Amino acid sequence: MNGTLYFSACEPTSGCELWKSDGTSDGTVLVKDINPGPEASEPDIPPLSVNGALLFGAFEPSTGAELWKTDGTPQGTVLFKDINPGPASGRAVVLATIGGTLLFRADDGTSGLELWKTDGTPEGTVLLKDINPGPGDSLPQSVVSIDGTFFFSAFEPTTGRELWKTDGTPEGTVLVKDIDPGPGDSVVTRGGRGHGVAGNGRIFFGAFEPTTGRELWTSDGTPEGTVLVADINPGPSDSDPRMFRIINGALFFSAFEPMTGIEPWILGSLSRRGNGTLEPGEECDDGNVSDGDCCSSACRFEPSGTPCPDDGNLCTADQCDGAGTCAHPAGLTRGCQPALSEEASLLLKDRKSGAKDRLEWTWTSSTATPKEDFGTPTTTSNYTLCVYGTEAGEPILELSATAPAGGACGTQPCWKERRRAFTYGGDKLTHDGLHSLLLRSGKQAGKGKIFVEGKGSTLRMPTLPLHTPITVQLKRSDGTSCWEATYSKARVSRAGLFKATSD
Structure with a gap:
């Protein structure tokens, strides 16, 4: 000293x-x-x-x-x-x-x-x-x-x-x-x-467990990260590892094995986190040392519900499943403006010829709907329509279709701004099959209107009939505004056709 x-x-x-x-x-x-x-x-x-x-x-x-x-x-x-x-x-x-x-x-x-x-x-x-x-x-x-x-x-x-x-x-x-x-x-x-x-970031030490004896263990300070590295003397007999030293990234120690006696041993890599190979003390190894992808920088599963990379679909949630996978379940948004009672309709047609498939959704406001809530679809605001069904009491995504911001439909802009509204339309279908949209503001209930129409084989039409209740949400990509309607029962629900009026 x-x-x-x-x-x-x-x-x-x-x-x-x-x-x-x-x-x-x-x-x-x-x-x-x-x-x-x-x-x-x-x-x-x-x-x-x-x-x-x-x-x-x-x-x-x-x-x-x-x-x-x-x-x-x-x-x-x-x-x-x-x-x-x-x-x-x-x-x-x-x-x-x-x-x-x-x-x-x-x-x-x-x-x-x-x-x-x-x-x-x-x-x-x-x-x-x-x-x-x-x-x-x-x-x-x-x-x-x-x-x-x-x-x-x-x-x-x-x-x-x-x-x-x-x-x-x-x-x-x-x-x-x-x-x-x-x-x-x-x-x-x-x-x-x-x-x-x-x-x-780990410690290495000798510890006894009845089925393996005293062997080499490692820990990251958590119960689940405290694990046996190797049973050098197999079975309940001890290898009794001692005299631990780290030299050039390798662990040297003495240990007993019946055929060789007490000799020097080496663990060639203490940890190669992020190399894509699962090693002692790791729950996962996805080839990187980043958080936020469901396998943490410490190679542990990130907790269920942890946000993970966006799949680009506004209709899904992006969250870890607690077992290392980034899942994208149906993601209903809370706080959407509901439709006026019985003033939203949903039509889905699934024809043998995909060219005749059809989607229509109409919505009427239950409260005032300011134009500014619609953002600027002419430049930055994408719109996605999400149709959620129900399976075993849980929501499932049945259909999603997006109208991107801006863009040209032929020689004209796809989106046009009016005094009280935005409209989308033209001969050009979106890649999801949307054909036209109307977003109209209103200063009181019943005055705001939304209309979404899609057609053709590029619509990702679900298998009909659908199981109610059905929830439809229209979501804006660059803000919190969204609009929804719920359908507890259908007027028509059979193979190839679904019609319903909102609650």
């Missing part, structure tokens, strides 16, 4: 104490004989630094094993805090630092050996969480730190010793996963620190 190595060394006259070295013989010296004479203070090495304080655990008879600090000088090496006051030991052992917080385990005499934290001041040194409530120990032991999160093992009676994590707050100190379900132990670390390694 700052060019100085701190370590524990044993010498007959002082016992095992805190030493330091600058790499030279003359610069290698005892810092302080904390437990004077030949008895040891057994300093917890190496010290960890937080906000200018270099902290470590050490034993002194009048205080027991408590938290000490040093600046590298005898006079600057002093008791930091007597957590379990008097000669009773606080059993302090430093574990890790995250941000401006040092984490350590200690026993205050009432809560057992639990996880504590400090900001480098005695008054900022407090119990973080009593994981095993009461005087029993949870005995936190370090696994590894990554991106402001400290992973550690801890004991709690109902789960045993398992993988936990903390962000330095009580509410952020939680069990990651009960790998060996029930009171059995899965994550058994040896000593105080460093029984895992972190790389590419």
Whole structure:
């Protein structure tokens, strides 16, 4: 630390104490004989630094094993805090630092050996969480730190010793996963620190599960992302992976396998997220590391209902199904202006000759319909008619047809603006078969009118008859305005023909 190595060394006259070295013989010296004479203070090495304080655990008879600090000088090496006051030991052992917080385990005499934290001041040194409530120990032991999160093992009676994590707050100190379900132990670390390694947003560590034994596991900090990497010694026997190191993007570790014994092993890629290949810890891999496409940047399924790429159809919703697929179910829009009662009609004709297929929808306003609600179809406002049926109580899209903004129909513009209305029409059919539209404003109920007509083989005519109720919505692409009518029953509904008047 700052060019100085701190370590524990044993010498007959002082016992095992805190030493330091600058790499030279003359610069290698005892810092302080904390437990004077030949008895040891057994300093917890190496010290960890937080906000200018270099902290470590050490034993002194009048205080027991408590938290000490040093600046590298005898006079600057002093008791930091007597957590379990008097000669009773606080059993302090430093574990890790995250941000401006040092984490350590200690026993205050009432809560057992639990996880504590400090900001480098005695008054900022407090119990973080009593994981095993009461005087029993949870005995936190370090696994590894990554991106402001400290992973550690801890004991709690109902789960045993398992993988936990903390962000330095009580509410952020939680069990990651009960790998060996029930009171059995899965994550058994040896000593105080460093029984895992972190790389590419994941941690790697050894854990026990009854059917595989103690093997190599990985975690992204979520229960579903905490998974077995490989059962190196197949079946319930252990491979007992240890001595984890990451070198040039590969994980090296030791492991046991009956045919070879304990040998070095390598995991060639810690994670190749976004390579299109499903790997341990991934729920999906769609070949990229972007969010918003139903497979997140962490290669996890995005929650059901999360918006995903638009399919370009105003009649559908664009949302993840929770299993990695961007689905486009029928998407009814809420808040459309309804038609005046019994003043909207729907006609669908499906003829053997597709050239004679026909669509007509008329709508009359139930309230005032300002012209500005129609936007500017002459330049930017596309219009799509959506016909929704019902199947098993759920809406399904039966037909959609779009009249694009602008465009030329022969030598004339397709859209024309009038004083109170916009009209679309000409000899040219849209690619969906629409032929003509009328969007007329009105200052009161019954005065606003919409008429949509389509014909020909390019209409995507549904199979008739349709199951009621039917909902028809006309939607504008560049605004929230839409107009609708609902049909609870049909006047005619048979093969090839559907006629209905709105509710």
